[in-house]
Amino acid sequence: MDRLLSPKQVALAIGSSESSLKRWCDQGLLNTVRTAGGHRRIPVQEALRFVRERNLEVAEPLLLAMVPSTERKARRIENAAGQFVDALIADNEHACRALIMEHFQSGVSASRICDEIIAPAFHTLGEKWECHEVEIYEERSSCLTTLRLLNELREKLVPPTSSRFAMGATLEGDHYSIPATMAEIVLRSTGWNTRLLGCSIPAASLISAIEQHQPAVFWLSVSHITDTSRVVSEINQIFEVALKHRTAVVVGGRALSSEIRSKLRYSAFCDTMQHLAEFSTTLQQHAAAANPASPA
Incomplete structure (x- = not known):
């Protein structure tokens, strides 16, 4: 409760x-x-x-479960990604939490936190791993810490009152959970009821979910592809089923190059979480215009 x-x-x-x-x-x-x-x-x-x-x-601040003022320092969001990386590598979850929550409490949107702090931080972690500056265990531990913080951020959002429902996942073989989780939180922050189904789910199962629940939006985060032809085929199959149920299919992720996207069918491609927030808000506005509230 x-x-x-x-x-x-x-x-x-x-x-x-x-x-x-x-x-x-x-x-x-x-x-x-x-x-x-x-x-x-x-x-x-x-x-x-x-x-x-x-x-x-x-x-x-403690009454509102906020970071105490003695721990809140004026930081620029432009510097936050680097600070977040340092705190993750140092396994300082307290500092990571303070940084994320400080910006959220100061009015920074969930989509900006994802785009300007978390995403670039993990890009930097990836570069450090390639240069042998961090170990695999440090990267995996950073993922777990970030997922915990994202779930805490989710709990601080006002529960949606809209009946508009969105579902999402990653395809089989794609175990990258942070982008899919960020997408859920961003949609929720713009007023959508959401359900993240999980990662590495077979396309047939995702199709069943769309048929059973008929969400207004279905998002697919694509961060890793092992078989391009299979992924293209599966996304297009999902789109065909979604079309029958008037479900908008939103795709995004670093693995979707322009060449791959040219072979896909989808309702929208969002290359940032801020684009996803803008798209979801536009859908809400169109739905409201199409179904104006009845006069009292």
């Missing part, structure tokens, strides 16, 4: 008066839920959203 805070706790966290906080709730600026006893409560993710969108100073 999501952690719930009283208006008094949120007011204390952001250094505001309880009356101001309640007024914001009454105005709909902060979404609330009611307990069984009828008391108004605010999900911690909703409080974080309010803080991030308004760039508020936080007086009591």
